[in-house]
Amino acid sequence: MVSSVKKTPLLEARGIHKHFVGVHALNDVTAAFYPGEVVAVMGENGAGKSTLMKCLSGVHLPSEGEIFHQGNAVTIRSVRDAEALGIAFIHQELNLADNLSVGANVFLGREPCRFGMIDETTIREKTAALIDQLGMDFSPDEQVARLSIGHQQMVEIAKALSQDAKLLIMDEPTSSLSQGETETLMKLVDQLRGAGLCIVFISHRLAEVQEIADRVIVLRDGCNSGELQREEISRDRIVAAMVGRKLNLEHHGNEIEVGEVLLKVSGLCTPLYPKHPASFELRAGEITGMAGLVGAGRTELARCLFGIDQALGGEIHVNGEVRKINCPQDAIGAAIALVPENRKEQGVVVEMSICDNVAMAGLDRHQRAGFVRDGELREVAEQTRRRLKIKAPSIDQAVVTLSGGNQQKVVLGKWISLEPKIFLLDEPTRGVDIGSKSEIYEVIEQMAKAGAAVLFISSELEEILRISDRILVMHEGQIGGELSRAEANEESVMKLATGAAQGPEC
């Protein structure tokens, strides 16, 4: 915002408190949002970002405090109330009924009717116009389940626009988007700002905040901890406000000693790209980054290497020997570990304790005649907790009560306790706050130093560039290219990821 004269804010929250059972999630938070600006809300996980957004959009009712809409005090009791004020909330895990069509979702809850029946023609026409406005090209009749994540998000935005929203709140809109989709979204956000909307978004990605935000509101432990104007936005200042300390986000910089090849993959074809074989090697002591667009087949590759899905062809050599990996047990037998993409569904059993989760993969090693040896397990879990600095009072704490970063450390700990030689990490820092991120990087670097071969899959170019000793770029199921640390930068990676430097075989 360039205006020096203060306009009336579109929405203003003053002195908001929110108590949950035993938790003071928001403590006297104040924030104002003006038309035609993009505001980023940042903070570590648990800082209260989502709670604040939910208070503004009618999902939660604040325990205390006032909300003003264009200067008038309002009470937002429900999503309906928020909608009536022109506030739309796009949740992180998209809230679409993917069994229904695009149009049905855009007008869900507000279906136009004729004679008691849904007026499909009107829905189709209006949805088509919105899709057009967003610069997209899918059909309003398409079933949402058949769209990519990026397009599904566009459906959410179309839904908000169809409600004539003036304030668009997005909770981590880019967390599951590829670089290309993120760019499209950023362009759209810019365009909507131009049209006079106010866009508020939560993000963990500093780069995109620097690129698009007019203002950054930082929360820490449920309190306001800083506000930065456009020209003040910098990594250091944001991080300082978020964590109140300096973080080690730089590459370890040590000269690494690359050892022998631990994993050699030749001509592996995943079910997603049956005709595009991938070949590469992982070496001891090295962190190999794997970049690529969402849908490039990175997750599928990791799943095949870990035996969750069956590869359609190709060979896997571990320590120079061909290994058949048909199931995760085979992979574990070959000293391979996978930290899966979806932490809550595939990584941990959230209701169970830290101890039980850490023990899950290694139960076989801590049993006698089928009976679990609890003492041993607890010792291992306790060691893991200390080694990975998992922030929890005890190993009996349920994983669900931990922050995203600490949950991910539990997943890492589960595998580290088995001492694997080959570590496959699929988006290990997704949804993890910045403080835990640097701790997770440290753990990964330690593992590499101890002689493990690490494959680090991530959609965040920044972190790939930071942590990798070498970068593989995947494109449509194949390794589109390999970059050394010196060669790698955003352009060179993106060029390979988009297939600009296509190999000769296709």
Add this chain to the structure above:
Amino acid sequence: MNRESFGRFVRGNQKTLGVFLLLVVITGVTGLFQNSFVSQANLSNMAKWIGLYGIISVGVTFVIITGGIDLSIGSLIALTGVLTPLLLRGKGLGIPATFGVIALISLTVGLAHGLLITKMRLQPFIVTLCGLFIYRGFARTVVGDRSSGFQGEFGGLMDLLVRGKVFGVVPMPFVILIVLSIAAAILLNRTVFGRHLLALGRNEDAARFSGINTDRLKIFAYMICSLLAGLAGSLFVLENHSATPSSFGNFYELYAIAGAVLGGVSLRGGEGAIAGVLCGTALMQVSATAVFFLGVEETWKFAVIGIFILVGVTVDELLNRWAAKRRAAQRAG
């Protein structure tokens, strides 16, 4: 219909068409071995049972689409089954008043299920399992555990609702089912209620955050299910002339659920078509009768039906996997 829209029609109704095809094949094959299977008398008889069982399958479909289940259907049928003769003959209530009372009881039962499930947040399985025990107990107590019948009276009502045939061939229950199904299909696919029900079944948060009152929708769904089950109870007893409270309607909830699931309604919620449910119900009845016509001992009936359903859903799963694989291969081109 041009090729493209035909293709879309087939894709959108794959399950229903598959079940329909299976239905035709079983009828045809059994007819080849036993010509009397496809006689007018047998077809008409099967149509009558399809009509009666179809009503409860259509009802439970609404509940299953919300991701819920109703296990109390059979016991509610027993309750309304013994109450119908009791109210008509014993209490001398008129026909409209009797059906009014039956409908009211059924709607109350559905409302109670819905309220317990939404407001008390109890699991549908538990709530309706308790209903299964409770209504059976009511049914037995209200008539002193003696069978409740019409004793030869109310023949006209029986003619009108169950014995009668339209054009001399189509049994009344089947006609009732068809009319009901058309109404149900319109309700599910063309009205806001149906659209919201499908959304809620797939993603309850999405529905709630779209400002939809999901609790009310669920309560409606349970009320529809119980209403149809209760009224079907009256039809079943009219067909049967009397109802023995300890056994009347036993297992009917499972027939209803099996018919819906065979017809492509997903127990995960959010997925289902009324036409499919009709085919699924028909498949249940036709295959049960076919077993009998092919000379398999009556004692084997349930085992055969069970195996049949198991094979059916296994094949369905395999076909889905095969289709997914083929789509993946096509995408990779």
